[in-house]
Amino acid sequence: MLRLVLGRLAGGLVVLWAVATFSFFMLRAAPGGPFDEERAIPPEVKAHIEERYDLRAPAIEQYGRYLENLITLDFGHSMKRQQSVGEIIADHAPYSARLGLFALAIAITGGVLLGVIAAARHNRAADHVAMSISLIGISIPSFVLGPLLVLIFSLTLFWLPPARVGGFASYILPATTLGMIYMGTIARLTRAGMLETLRQDYIRTARAKGVSERAVVWRHGLRLGLLPVITYLGPATAALISGSFVVEKIFQVPGLGFYFVASITDRDYPVLTGVLVFYTAFLVALNLVVDIAYGMLDPRTRVT
Amino acid sequence: MTPAPGRLALVILVAGCGLPDTEYFGKVPEVTDPGHLRYCNSGEPEGIDPATVSSTTAMKPVYLLFDGLTDYDENGLPEPSLATHWEVSDDVRTFTFHLHDRGRWSNGRPITAWDVRYQVMRVLHPTTASVNADGLSELRNATLYNGGAVRIVQRDGAGLRAGDVVEVTAVDGRALQAWRDAGDAWPDSNARRGSKPLALRDLGADEALAYARVPANADVTIIERRDGWGYVYWNRGDGVYGWVPWTELDVEPHAAARYTIKPVDGGGAEVEVAATDLLMLPEALGVRVPDDQTIVFETTNPTPWFVSLTDNRTLRPTPREAVSRSPRRWTDVDTIVTSGPMHLVAWRQRDAMELVRSPTFWNQDEVKLDRITILAVDGQSAAANLYFTGACDALTANHLPASYTRPLAARYKDFHVEPWLGVYFAMLQTETFPNRHFRRALAYAVDRTQIPKFLHGGQFPTAQYMPGTPISQLDDAELALCGVTRDTPGVVSLMVTGELCYVPPPGLDFDPTKAREELALARAEGGVPSSFVYKFNQGSETHKLVAEYLQAQWQAVLGLDVELEIQEWKTFLSDTKNGQFEAARFGWIGNFPDAEAEFLPMFRCDSPNNRMQWCRPEYEALLDAAKPIRDRQARLAKIRAAEAMMIEDAPIIPLYVYTQVHMQKPYVRDLHLNLIDQPPLHEAWLDPDWRQD
Numbered sequence: 002m003l004r005l006v007l008g009r010l011a012g013g014l015v016v017l018w019a020v021a022t023f024s025f026f027m028l029r030a031a032p033g034g035p036f037d038e039e040r041a042i043p044p045e046v047k048a049h050i051e052e053r054y055d056l057r058a059p060a061i062e063q064y065g066r067y068l069e070n071l072i073t074l075d076f077g078h079s080m081k082r083q084q085s086v087g088e089i090i091a092d093h094a095p096y097s098a099r100l101g102l103f104a105l106a107i108a109i110t111g112g113v114l115l116g117v118i119a120a121a122r123h124n125r126a127a128d129h130v131a132m133s134i135s136l137i138g139i140s141i142p143s144f145v146l147g148p149l150l151v152l153i154f155s156l157t158l159f160w161l162p163p164a165r166v167g168g169f170a171s172y173i174l175p176a177t178t179l180g181m182i183y184m185g186t187i188a189r190l191t192r193a194g195m196l197e198t199l200r201q202d203y204i205r206t207a208r209a210k211g212v213s214e215r216a217v218v219w220r221h222g223l224r225l226g227l228l229p230v231i232t233y234l235g236p237a238t239a240a241l242i243s244g245s246f247v248v249e250k251i252f253q254v255p256g257l258g259f260y261f262v263a264s265i266t267d268r269d270y271p272v273l274t275g276v277l278v279f280y281t282a283f284l285v286a287l288n289l290v291v292d293i294a295y296g297m298l299d300p301r302t303r304v305t
Numbered sequence: 306m307t308p309a310p311g312r313l314a315l316v317i318l319v320a321g322c323g324l325p326d327t328e329y330f331g332k333v334p335e336v337t338d339p340g341h342l343r344y345c346n347s348g349e350p351e352g353i354d355p356a357t358v359s360s361t362t363a364m365k366p367v368y369l370l371f372d373g374l375t376d377y378d379e380n381g382l383p384e385p386s387l388a389t390h391w392e393v394s395d396d397v398r399t400f401t402f403h404l405h406d407r408g409r410w411s412n413g414r415p416i417t418a419w420d421v422r423y424q425v426m427r428v429l430h431p432t433t434a435s436v437n438a439d440g441l442s443e444l445r446n447a448t449l450y451n452g453g454a455v456r457i458v459q460r461d462g463a464g465l466r467a468g469d470v471v472e473v474t475a476v477d478g479r480a481l482q483a484w485r486d487a488g489d490a491w492p493d494s495n496a497r498r499g500s501k502p503l504a505l506r507d508l509g510a511d512e513a514l515a516y517a518r519v520p521a522n523a524d525v526t527i528i529e530r531r532d533g534w535g536y537v538y539w540n541r542g543d544g545v546y547g548w549v550p551w552t553e554l555d556v557e558p559h560a561a562a563r564y565t566i567k568p569v570d571g572g573g574a575e576v577e578v579a580a581t582d583l584l585m586l587p588e589a590l591g592v593r594v595p596d597d598q599t600i601v602f603e604t605t606n607p608t609p610w611f612v613s614l615t616d617n618r619t620l621r622p623t624p625r626e627a628v629s630r631s632p633r634r635w636t637d638v639d640t641i642v643t644s645g646p647m648h649l650v651a652w653r654q655r656d657a658m659e660l661v662r663s664p665t666f667w668n669q670d671e672v673k674l675d676r677i678t679i680l681a682v683d684g685q686s687a688a689a690n691l692y693f694t695g696a697c698d699a700l701t702a703n704h705l706p707a708s709y710t711r712p713l714a715a716r717y718k719d720f721h722v723e724p725w726l727g728v729y730f731a732m733l734q735t736e737t738f739p740n741r742h743f744r745r746a747l748a749y750a751v752d753r754t755q756i757p758k759f760l761h762g763g764q765f766p767t768a769q770y771m772p773g774t775p776i777s778q779l780d781d782a783e784l785a786l787c788g789v790t791r792d793t794p795g796v797v798s799l800m801v802t803g804e805l806c807y808v809p810p811p812g813l814d815f816d817p818t819k820a821r822e823e824l825a826l827a828r829a830e831g832g833v834p835s836s837f838v839y840k841f842n843q844g845s846e847t848h849k850l851v852a853e854y855l856q857a858q859w860q861a862v863l864g865l866d867v868e869l870e871i872q873e874w875k876t877f878l879s880d881t882k883n884g885q886f887e888a889a890r891f892g893w894i895g896n897f898p899d900a901e902a903e904f905l906p907m908f909r910c911d912s913p914n915n916r917m918q919w920c921r922p923e924y925e926a927l928l929d930a931a932k933p934i935r936d937r938q939a940r941l942a943k944i945r946a947a948e949a950m951m952i953e954d955a956p957i958i959p960l961y962v963y964t965q966v967h968m969q970k971p972y973v974r975d976l977h978l979n980l981i982d983q984p985p986l987h988e989a990w991l992d993p994d995w996r997q998d
Contacts (some may be wrong), residue, residue, distance in 0.1 A: 014610035033875030038359075039892070041434050041882065047452075048485065049434040057488050083352045084654070085635060092654055148686070156693055159332065163690035164682065165656060253687040255655035268875055 005292065013285035020281045021071060024274045025064055028265065035080040036267045054080050067271075071278070077271035086275035096166065097244030097256030103172050104180035106239050111184040113223075113230070116191020116215075120226070121218050123196060131188060138185030147251040148176040164253035175252040179245055181238050187230055196227035209291060228298060235291035239284040315653030316396035322679040329971060330717040336972050336993040340675035344986060345697035347704045348683035349655040353636045354628075355618040356428045357435050361982060366658055366679055367618050369987055372666070374402050374421060374600075374615040381726075381897070381979030382802055383616040386418060386668075397607035397935050402615070404598045407667035409623050411643045418600035421643055426587040427628065428619055430528060432538045433643035435701050437619040439483065440896075443611065445591025446470065446569060454481055456494065456566065456583035463576050470589045474575060475565035475934040492559035493582035495527040501553050505547025507626055510851050516630050517545045517725065522559060527585055538616075546629035557581055600784045603729035606932045609940065612895040631734050646672045646987040655681050673975070673990035697990065701980045702965035707846040710966055711761040719968050722763035724796075725965035726980045727894035728772040728904075731839070732854060735919045735956050737887050740832025742823045744955035748813035749887075750862035751855060759850055764961040765796065768812030770952055772962040773798035774980070798898045806902055807941055810949035812959055817862045836866035840889040848890050851960065881916045891916065892963065898980060901931060901944045908951050919956035933987060971995050 024186040036042060037051055051057050055066065070077060076086035084092065112135070141149075154174060156165035162171050198204065199222050206223050208214075244258030257276060264273035314856035328673030350363035355371050358364075368377070375383035381693035388402040395448040421489055425444070428435045429451045438451045449455035449472055458469040465471070473481060476491040484491045503525065509532075519539050528546065535551045538544060562580035565571055569589075574662035591603030604611060614620055624642035625636040633639060638652050646666045651659035657832075658679040662672055680697055686707045692700045702725070705713070713720050731751075733744050753766035765775050772798040776789055784790065787797045787806035794814075798807040813819075827833050839855060841848040849871070856867045865886075872880065881889050905928060906912055910920035924947055931943035952959075965982055976989040 031875070031877035033703060036436070037875060037878045037882070039878070039894075042439065044913070049431050050436065053434045079714075081351055083636070109975070155690060156331070162696065163681070163694055164687040165691070165696070194532055250684045251687065253656075253682055253684055253691075255653070257680075259655065259683075266874060 049170035075277035101242035103176035107180035108183035112187025115188035119192040120195030135188035138181040179248045190229045194229045196228040235287040243280045311656040329719045332695040334695035341679045343697045349681040355621040370643040370645045371621040371845040373621040377983045381981040400602040409665040415598040418594045424622040440619040443608045471566040492562035494583045497554040498556035508548045542993040543633040609900040610902045699969035702895045702967045725963040731958040742827035746823035748955045748958040752815040769809040769816035771809035837887040838868045917956035
């Protein structure tokens with residue numbers, strides 16, 4: 002187990018380095034820079050500004066310094082905002098995390114419930130209803146679902162705020178919008194996993210021993226049936242928690258998702274590399290957690 | 306940035322359910338707190354430090370938090386604020402402002418002329434690296450100071466006298482430009498070290514009150530010298546500034562450097578002196594403080610618009626005691642010191658700023674509100690939704706999705722359209738299209754009057770360049786001032802209320818016959834391409850609609866094939882700047898209504914904004930000829946001739962004057978919108994009894 006963890010960590014570092022390097026050079030290759038606006042700044046003034054942000058040295062030197070700082074977890078300073086990249090992540094990641102966790106709770110509860118019902122009532126009406134709901138969740142994009150929910154619950158009924166987050170109520174619409182797609186996928190994965198599991202010999206044994214159907218499904222079946230869901234949960238959690246640009250934009254959630262897009266349009270180099278490295282680190286870490294969880298749920302996959 | 310997600314709500318609203326059949330768009334909540342305005346701003350500002358910010362988004366909080374010598378009046382023109390009155394010298398090069406003594410910082414310290422001078426120095430000093438430095442370029446020696454290339458002679462010798470202001474041309478035998486091109490820093494005559502640690506503090510403060518300590522033998526840069534004290538910058542982390550006794554700055558790291566200098570007035574030969582004989586100090590700038598209540602600005606050329614610079618953020622003073630301690634973060638809630646009608650008490654990034662009435666502001670009568678919440682709503686649909694549900698009382702200008710304007714304009718009483726000091730135009734790359742007749746043909750071929758019919762934002766079609774107020778909207782006094790009759794087409798620029806009016810020359814307005822004649826002339830000279838590409842940027846539906854319209858017009862009138870190309874914003878800026886386009890859209894928004902200062906310099910050959918690469922020495926000669934003229938009418942005549950020359954040559958094809966589309970709930974009173982989108986928000990108030998009118 003330790004070897005697995007160490008191996009994955011080493012691999013993760015390589016991935017982080019690759020992401021940092023790739024994003025560093027890709028964004029700099031894009032035309033225009035952070036200080037190009039409609040009203041051009043005189044070259045004198047621009048020189049001072051570029052000096053301050055270390056944009057005048059050759060790219061390879063900038064890259065060297067950037068990596069050096071990265072090792073000490075210094076992501077640099079935003080070129081368009083007052084904050085450092087570290088502060089941006091510290092200030093805005095919690096909004097994304099809250100929204101993401103809320104959405105995840107909706108996705109897992111709803112998804113597992115629908116999936117189990119569908120599997121237990123295989124090819125019956127309940128199965129079709131559950132799978133239709135999940136299909137709707139997967140197929141309606143959030144930029145359609147979000148405004149639709151706003152239209153109904155905010156602009157017509159005036160029950161929930163259309164944008165901005167604060168209290169619990171304000172998270173309901175964005176979390177539902179964000180969670181629906183994942184709920185649909187989780188429902189399908191759960192159903193498939195359960196169907197597969199329920200055909201296994203040990204389930205037949207359990208049934209033969211007279212275990213109640215409820216216990217068969219929820220206690221014996223679910224444990225193994227959830228394995229594909231667990232695999233999916235790693236990247237899904239990373240994606241949900243690190244922020245969705247679209248949902249955050251619709252509902253004006255001041256999360257991290259905004260910076261993935263804004264830093265590209267602004268050519269804010271340190272912010273883009275910073276949030277990408279942060280997101281990658283998160284993804285690597287969660288995948289590791291998934292691997293460990295796998296081992297716990299199914300002893301056969303344990304690597305010694 | 307695409308505002309597409311979320312626009313759907315309206316589409317459904319319009320198509321499916323129909324817009325609510327009310328007088329106003331959405332809910333009009335009861336006014337529970339008449340002293341609290343909730344303003345939906347267009348996103349999070351890049352900062353609120355007047356010296357360094359430049360976006361219109363940032364100006365809303367900046368002008369509430371910081372006072373200026375003058376402030377914007379209802380028309381967007383300067384009115385007295387910290388200054389009670391001012392005098393302009395006969396040669397229009399010296400501007401003397403008199404301050405009253407009631408101005409206070411939020412920490413209680415009086416605001417004096419020294420604070421204004423500090424702001425000038427701060428904006429221009431290279432260590433600030435401010436994008437606003439350009440705004441003060443008319444000030445004497447400002448450009449040299451900003452480039453670190455001006456010095457004051459410290460002792461007599463080599464034909465120079467102590468106090469002379471000189472320009473540095475080379476250091477150690479290498480021209481400044483060569484140092485810059487190589488990306489190297491030349492040995493600075495202002496660098497110092499302390500043989501003992503330096504305790505940075507406020508001017509005259511005790512050493513025990515120091516807020517930063519510079520270790521012995523670390524480099525600092527001298528910024529200012531006063532009463533036996535030196536104000537220095539220590540470049541560590543975000544940087545820190547502070548005063549130390551002058552004698553403690555006892556080590557000169559670049560004492561051996563040799564400076565080649567010449568007098569700033571241009572005359573006189575170059576001489577070489579030791580770095581130790583020179584210092585860059587703010588006294589080199591054209592700004593003087595004869596006493597605490599008086600500040601004098603001096604410009605290189607007659608600058609009739611100088612007063613218009615004093616309401617702008619660039620000249621709004623910032624508090625030295627706060628900036629020095631934390632140059633980049635002093636505007637945080639716990640450290641900010643303000644001078645305006647409002648003070649900052651809470652700031653949640655990308656969500657909201659809370660401003661409350663500042664008890665130290667000198668003009669309390671003017672402030673009608675106790676609290677202003679500025680919501681940072683970057684999504685246009687989200688902004689419209691918040692307004693609809695009554696979560697904000699007013700929506701900043703042009704922050705509605707483009708598709709909303711048409712259905713809303715016709716229906717709701719809280720939808721308003723005002724002119725804006727900006728012009729939308731198509732520009733032509735004159736090196737690709739050197740043929741004047743071809744460019745003129747393109748200009749004559751566009752019927753501008755159709756544009757507002759498909760954009761629905763109340764745009765005022767124009768073939769003129771300098772934007773302004775449509776002549777049809779002027780009152781009789783203004784008509785007389787401008788010397789036009791009501792049925793004259795076009796716009797005028799009202800520059801000083803009741804005093805000065807500029808009538809821009811007419812442009813090449815729609816005339817298909819002339820268009821075809823010009824095309825024939827161009828064809829005879831071989832200057833007509835078989836097809837060309839018109840570029841526009843993403844981000845607004847408007848650009849696409851205009852592009853398609855131009856394409857259709859040029860096809861219908863001239864039979865030309867035009868291809869359209871859409872580009873991402875920064876790529877578009879970069880391509881057009883490098884001349885990599887044939888035709889493209891652009892827009893220009895002015896800070897104040899003065900063609901000479903704000904709209905015509907971009908057509909100079911070496912202007913970084915001259916994307917058209919149009920270069921006419923005769924045009925520059927006219928602008929230069931205007932520079933020394935003191936009489937404003939005579940000066941405007943030259944300016945008008947220059948603008949006419951440009952517009953006749955058609956490097957650009959003006960299409961319409963921008964408008965500000967905005968919404969405010971019916972109970973919001975006295976929220977005056979002006980030509981430059983700087984409403985004095987603190988003068989607004991909320992009327993709980995609005996229904997009784």
